[in-house]
Amino acid sequence: MSEQTGKQMSKEEKDARFEAELLPVLDPLYNFAYRLTLDEDDANDLVQETYLKAYRFFDYFEQGTNAKAWLFRILKNSFINEFRKKSKQPAKVDYSEVEGYYNTEDVEGESGVATTTDMRTESVQDLIGDEVASALNALPVDFRTVIILCDLEGFTYEEMAKILDIPIGTVRSRLHRARNSLKEKLEKYAKSMGYNGE
Amino acid sequence: MESKFTEAYQKKSEDCYDTECEKVAHILDSLVDGEASSDEQEFFNKHIESCVPCLESHQKQKLLKNLVCGHLKRVIVPETLALSIKTKIQETV
Ligand SMILES: [Zn+2]
Numbered sequence: 001m002s003e004q005t006g007k008q009m010s011k012e013e014k015d016a017r018f019e020a021e022l023l024p025v026l027d028p029l030y031n032f033a034y035r036l037t038l039d040e041d042d043a044n045d046l047v048q049e050t051y052l053k054a055y056r057f058f059d060y061f062e063q064g065t066n067a068k069a070w071l072f073r074i075l076k077n078s079f080i081n082e083f084r085k086k087s088k089q090p091a092k093v094d095y096s097e098v099e100g101y102y103n104t105e106d107v108e109g110e111s112g113v114a115t116t117t118d119m120r121t122e123s124v125q126d127l128i129g130d131e132v133a134s135a136l137n138a139l140p141v142d143f144r145t146v147i148i149l150c151d152l153e154g155f156t157y158e159e160m161a162k163i164l165d166i167p168i169g170t171v172r173s174r175l176h177r178a179r180n181s182l183k184e185k186l187e188k189y190a191k192s193m194g195y196n197g198e
Numbered sequence: 199m200e201s202k203f204t205e206a207y208q209k210k211s212e213d214c215y216d217t218e219c220e221k222v223a224h225i226l227d228s229l230v231d232g233e234a235s236s237d238e239q240e241f242f243n244k245h246i247e248s249c250v251p252c253l254e255s256h257q258k259q260k261l262l263k264n265l266v267c268g269h270l271k272r273v274i275v276p277e278t279l280a281l282s283i284k285t286k287i288q289e290t291v
Binding site for chain 1: 228266273
């Protein structure tokens with residue numbers, strides 16, 4: 001935690017800065033919360049709690065530094081420390097079920113290439129999105145987290161290390177393992193869409 | 199408690215890899231995430247001039263990243279959330 005320069009903000013000043021600097025992060029923050037909890041109500045609560053804490057500790061936030069990373073870090077800590085325990089556990093993913101789904105060998109055969117012409121239609125785009133979402137949701141939360149932070153929110157490895165309180169080397173290896181697992185889950189599907197899955 | 203760990207974990211030294219392809223495999227994520235050093239980038243560019251498998255695995259890794267950032271739908275923030283945050287703050291602080 002870094003120190004403030006000693007000057008006290010007036011409440012009006014604080015509220016104004018809070019709104020200007022932190023509220024714009026609401027959208028990514030809510031999305032992150034949703035991907036962690038997989039539940040809209042829980043995401044709602046988690047985000048509210050995060051902003052309350054952020055307001056309380058706003059004096060420790062250095063203006064001009066990365067507000068998004070700061071909020072993500074608070075949210076992730078809330079999720080781990082309190083939220084995870086007290087919330088109704090988000091439905092535990094049944095791996096065998098998911099795995100079974102992706103392993104069904106015979107469904108489409110190798111004829112998937114025939115669908116290539118539909119690739120650009122919106123419904124197919126939706127389908128890909130759904131497929132990516134369910135593969136991602138089936139990953140352990142630590143894996144899901146690094147992929148969201150990196151690929152969806154575009155944080156650097158260094159920012160991720162700070163948000164997650166882990167060394168950069170761990171960010172790298174966790175990301176690597178997370179992608180391998182995601183790849184595995186998507187591979188079958190990718191093949192049927194005509195991507196070369198090898 | 200932020201970042202006292204660092205360097206020691208960051209990377210293996212370049213000599214640790216038996217083959218160039220192994221090194222590529224190790225930096226694949228850094229490459230697609232824009233985190234590779236200019237040395238690594240240069241090494242990779244040179245290597246793929248003569249190694250198709252590494253070129254392909256790089257493309258595959260890029261594809262995977264694009265699947266997530268290009269296709270994963272964002273959820274819509276409930277309209278009332280911003281307001282209830284502000285209200286809650288005024289109530290409790
Ligand atoms: Zn190679």
